[in-house]
Amino acid sequence: MKFHKEGYTSLAIVILFIFVINAIADYYDASLYLKWFLYLLSAFLFITIVQFFRSPIKRVTANESIVLCPADGKVVVIEETEETEYFNDRRIQISIFMSPINVHVNRNPISGIVSYFKYHPGKFLVAWHPKSSTENERTTVVVKNTSNVEVLFRQIAGAMARRIVWYVNEKDAVTQGEEFGFIKFGSRVDVFLPLGTKVDVNIGDKVVGGKTVLATF
Template identity: 55%
Template sequence: MIRFHKEGYKIIVITFIIAIAFVLLADNFVNIFWVQKSIQVLAIFFVIIVLQFFRNPKRLTVLDENTIIAPVDGKVVVIEEVEEPEYFKDKRLQVSIFMSPINVHVTRYAMSGIIKYSKYHPGKYLVAWHPKASTENERTTVVIENKSIGEVLYRQIAGALAKRIVNYAHIDDKVIQGTDAGFIKFGSRVDLYLPLGTSIKVNLGDKVKGGVQVIAKK
């Protein structure tokens, strides 16, 4: 059975109402057959797009305090050592995953632990792969700590189409690897900042599956 994320319930209902209205209006007021059917097909197609965007497939996470799993579905677009300026203010390994509009957009906790930091930043809506998106776009920054790995930072970043980031992490929350951490509406990316020396288990260009795929180990 297909599940949908709670962040999409309202949009899904509104989309159905609009689509039904367009189908009925076209049926009653458009006399040109191909125009009528085109409007109806587009309305149905729009519903399908919205439904697939808000799908929330169940993922079976194998809990392991020594691993970091992909927080989202998407493509690995960055693996490099960088300076993290907001929280650590030192060198970290950055792994970035880009989500296209057709990917599942649920954000999941990459590891179990305690939330040490959670902050929302308003900002721009540059395309998600832009080099300055990590520091200039609307974003949330969250840091999780556990005894095995230490502190790991993840950043939800809005893209050109994403107009709302939902973040469920609150300071001092105890969170479980693979569970729901939030949602990014309509395309974006997530950056992970890992301790130096972490063993990366993915390569640039790999397509990863959120909640199940190991992307790094201590």
């Protein structure tokens, strides 16, 4: 387990805030009850930031016959739907909701070449809202494997998530299980698979990024 690089600024702000409020309490000789409240608040804020930006070390053996889960969270959607941004045809959509207590590292579900990438500015509807996948701030990534199968995956900001980070661009070679991005403070990841793909999860399942097998080709 390590601390993710995207959390350094947030951690520094929290530490500065903790130092300032406790220094003020000491300077004005606050009551013992107030001091203990501030100590507990400081511990809560520090632990919250550390747990949110934790980044488990994953060792993944790439397998072209499977689609790995791109994020920790809960499966909230499995359905056949029309994908209108890139494929413009029917696809199987699997959506993973990431709560604030989940690891927020996003990982490549397959290995291959990034054939499409686009960032979309947008709204911050709650992540489970039906229109969040088309109206919220989001990124869309499509990776083509060596069998010319393409998988689309989309980072979607939620009501609390105000920053999406990505580390890939078109024509990049990516490896299954490696990080492709990070979303801060609650969000969702959608995956779009070819029809006929065998889905290996169910709605309500708790899944782990870079470990749980979402589907099999």
